[in-house]
Amino acid sequence: MSRILDVNEINVFYGAIHAIKDISFYVDEGEIVTLIGANGAGKSTTLNTISGLLRSKTGDIKFLDSSIAKTSPNKIVSQGLVMVPEGRRIFLGLTVEENLEMGAYTRPKSEIRSSMEQVYELFPRLKERRTQIGGTLSGGEQQMLAMGRALMAKPKLMMLDEPSMGLAPLLVDLIFEIIADLHKAGSTILLVEQNAQAALSIADRAYVLETGKIVKTGRGSDLISDPDIKKAYLGA
């Protein structure tokens, strides 16, 4: 398997706050890798740094063998690294269809229609609401739209920041099912979650983040039965 993302010794600061401390990890093609950790552990900061919205003071981030540590966020997207941000951040004033078009911003016009049909197949609810503006969607529908929008870019690596946040249990299951399906269809996914149980059960590998440091790593199936993890994150 070839390496798709290689994060090497990054350090990220918010002013004087040292949020990410010497983090290194990698994702191989076809994997689901998850980063789990409590509130404020630095999960979103890590993803935002990979997408170029934040910068690391040290180290390097390689995507498909070329460094993206200094690449602008929009160019990173055109290389195929796409993020669904925390809190979804769909465009509330744009219609569902326009949101999806924005997701396909870097792609040739001729391919947009067929990608959109694929997204609608995955999320039939979005098709029903395609002329509605984003602000009128429910939380769950907004999450579907955020994921559909990212898929419109045909990502080589998709990063998801807490896709289950604030959703009813039934919808959480649906979202995780879809992530597992995407994985089966060959997508590479970097998943950030607080719902450790669900994340570990679909992940190939996992990293545990605590106050800006990686404290544990292993296969998803191993960590789920790890006593420390059970105690700290699985409420057992």
Add this chain to the structure above:
Amino acid sequence: MTFSLLIAQLINGLQTGSVYALVALGYSMVYGIIKLLNFAHGDIIMVGAYMVYYAIASFALPPVVAIILAIGVSTLLGVTVEKVAYTPLRSAPRLSLLITAIGVSFLLENGAQLVFGADQKSMDPLITGSVMFGRVNVSYTAIVTIVVSLIIMVLLWFVVNKTKAGKAMRAVSEDMGAAQLMGISLNRTISMTFAIGSALAGIGSVLYLAAYTQASPTMGSMLGIKAFVAAVLGGIGSIPGAMIGGFTIGVLEALVAAAGFSMWKDAAVFLVLIIVLLFKPTGFLGKKMQEKV
């Protein structure tokens, strides 16, 4: 006051209102995208007006060339100001940006005094003649101004709502970070917004000159403030709001003048602004949407 006089004043109001609306659009679009009240925007119009004046009065160029020149120079100036003065401050506090905009405005006004002279330049009317509609005499200038503005607004509506670049502009206005995550280039989109806003100001300058036939270094400041008020009245950041705000203020001024209170028309504008903001702080069409969790 007779009925036909009232209609004539209304048309006057719509004419001035068209210019306010065009300028207000630039204010509103720029505010929408980088949350900056671009106080240098009015001065772009002043520069545009001088371009028309010099092209026609000094170089005897055909009006079409003068108009293209005014729009071209305004656009270029607007984008240059953005690149030189505002882009380096993109992550600075909004207040620094606002103060910079005021500084740019001073620079343009004083620069204009230096380059063009402090006196007023007068020129022959660009458009002459009028037509009678029943008992109402309407100048061709008014007709051209109103029609041109309406066409421009329809075009703008199309660009913003139906083109890829326009949708990207709306996406950036709403959420810069999320827009970048779509692969949208901030630099390109913001510059395009300034270019469109400044081109509208250039068109505004031509229409202003058609109505008042005079250019002066400070002409942009009152016009800019009126357009700013129009943008706030309509709901800053909202494109249809800027249009409605512009026409409202133009008509209001004309009606106050028609009632015999010409001296009070500026005061009336601000009074209406205050009243509207008391009852609807976001202006006619401004709104805040809440994200659902």
